[in-house]
Amino acid sequence: MPKGQxxxxxxxxLTTRQRRNRPLLAVHTGTGKGKSxxxxxLALRAxxxxxxxxxxxxxxxxxxxxxEERALRVLGASGEGGTVAWHKMGEGWSWVQRxxxxxxxxAREGWEQVKRxxxxxxYRLYVLDEFAYPMHWGWVDTDEVVEVLxxxxxxxxxxxxxxxxxxxxxxxxxxxxxxxxxxxxxxAGQKGQRGIxx
Amino acid sequence: MPKGQxxxxxxxxLTTRQRRNRPLLAVHTGTGKGKSxxxxxLALRAxxxxxxxxxxxxxxxxxxxxxEERALRVLGASGEGGTVAWHKMGEGWSWVQRxxxxxxxxAREGWEQVKRxxxxxxYRLYVLDEFAYPMHWGWVDTDEVVEVLxxxxxxxxxxxxxxxxxxxxxxxxxxxxxxxxxxxxxxAGQKGQRGIxx
Numbered sequence: 001m002p003k004g005q006x007x008x009x010x011x012x013x014l015t016t017r018q019r020r021n022r023p024l025l026a027v028h029t030g031t032g033k034g035k036s037x038x039x040x041x042l043a044l045r046a047x048x049x050x051x052x053x054x055x056x057x058x059x060x061x062x063x064x065x066x067x068e069e070r071a072l073r074v075l076g077a078s079g080e081g082g083t084v085a086w087h088k089m090g091e092g093w094s095w096v097q098r099x100x101x102x103x104x105x106x107a108r109e110g111w112e113q114v115k116r117x118x119x120x121x122x123y124r125l126y127v128l129d130e131f132a133y134p135m136h137w138g139w140v141d142t143d144e145v146v147e148v149l150x151x152x153x154x155x156x157x158x159x160x161x162x163x164x165x166x167x168x169x170x171x172x173x174x175x176x177x178x179x180x181x182x183x184x185x186x187x188a189g190q191k192g193q194r195g196i197x198x
Numbered sequence: 199m200p201k202g203q204x205x206x207x208x209x210x211x212l213t214t215r216q217r218r219n220r221p222l223l224a225v226h227t228g229t230g231k232g233k234s235x236x237x238x239x240l241a242l243r244a245x246x247x248x249x250x251x252x253x254x255x256x257x258x259x260x261x262x263x264x265x266e267e268r269a270l271r272v273l274g275a276s277g278e279g280g281t282v283a284w285h286k287m288g289e290g291w292s293w294v295q296r297x298x299x300x301x302x303x304x305a306r307e308g309w310e311q312v313k314r315x316x317x318x319x320x321y322r323l324y325v326l327d328e329f330a331y332p333m334h335w336g337w338v339d340t341d342e343v344v345e346v347l348x349x350x351x352x353x354x355x356x357x358x359x360x361x362x363x364x365x366x367x368x369x370x371x372x373x374x375x376x377x378x379x380x381x382x383x384x385x386a387g388q389k390g391q392r393g394i395x396x
Contacts, residue, residue: 032375037239038232045265049393067243176381177230182374195247
């Protein structure tokens, strides 16, 4: 709500405008749907502002996100909004092919790339899709993630999605939304379908 | 999860494929963020499938959804995926200008248009953004909505967003996700910012 009034005005020496434009760390977690779709919806707003967007896809299946990826690539190439760089663990990082050991390695390599890009201020919005998992599994050190994000330079917004986001990450986040499943077609025997699930 | 196994296989005389491709009614509700952004993220998948998409924006502020609207219009005009028709209550239906009485009328007019399009099978995905509100406020009759959706012809997916979605609607939905606010920047005195909130 653009016109909303905050419930607290902190004594942080910032003007409303300065406070408003602070870079955000958002986390979408919980067992329900919509965590990633909402992150990609957010990317549409960033694109509209002309911001460079970096997507880091920490997921296994090649089928997932095909719609989002194609749409964001078309938008990024349209010349009408921001640019889009799409980093897919499943490809360059061989997530699927080599099994657990190297999935762990791939996730760490992905995180190293994110760190380099944050240091270089490559993007203005980072979508770290399903990045909660490698933290939850201990593949990537949550304390390091929190520290790197806390000290990131400039104005770089970061959205992290995935179930089981670690408490330390939630503590560091500015915005946390939990998606809860109330009802799912699978409960009634209906499997996921094209155009809806991917 | 495309490869997931449903927990129940109903005795409904349908094949797995028939059941899988049944049209869905999805509801995104709750007080958290991401209800609409997830619906627009879903639209990216539908676009990628080449489906005609109809967005019906039951919201007041002209600022809201500017990013999503521009992105979906660019995608729809790209010739690479589905088409996008964007119906905005705030414009043709003068939601803002005329106050409550005619907002009610505008919402009803919007619903009448949705009914006509459903009957004509105009779109394959309908995003009825913030449509939970006119139902909650009694401007549009929930029982009628449920009945129209229950008997809609063909394969037309419908996503309805908004807080306070009526119980009868949730009962009729195939997929219900509740977005819960765990933490919001407004709690720390930070107002909404461009590229993030709109």
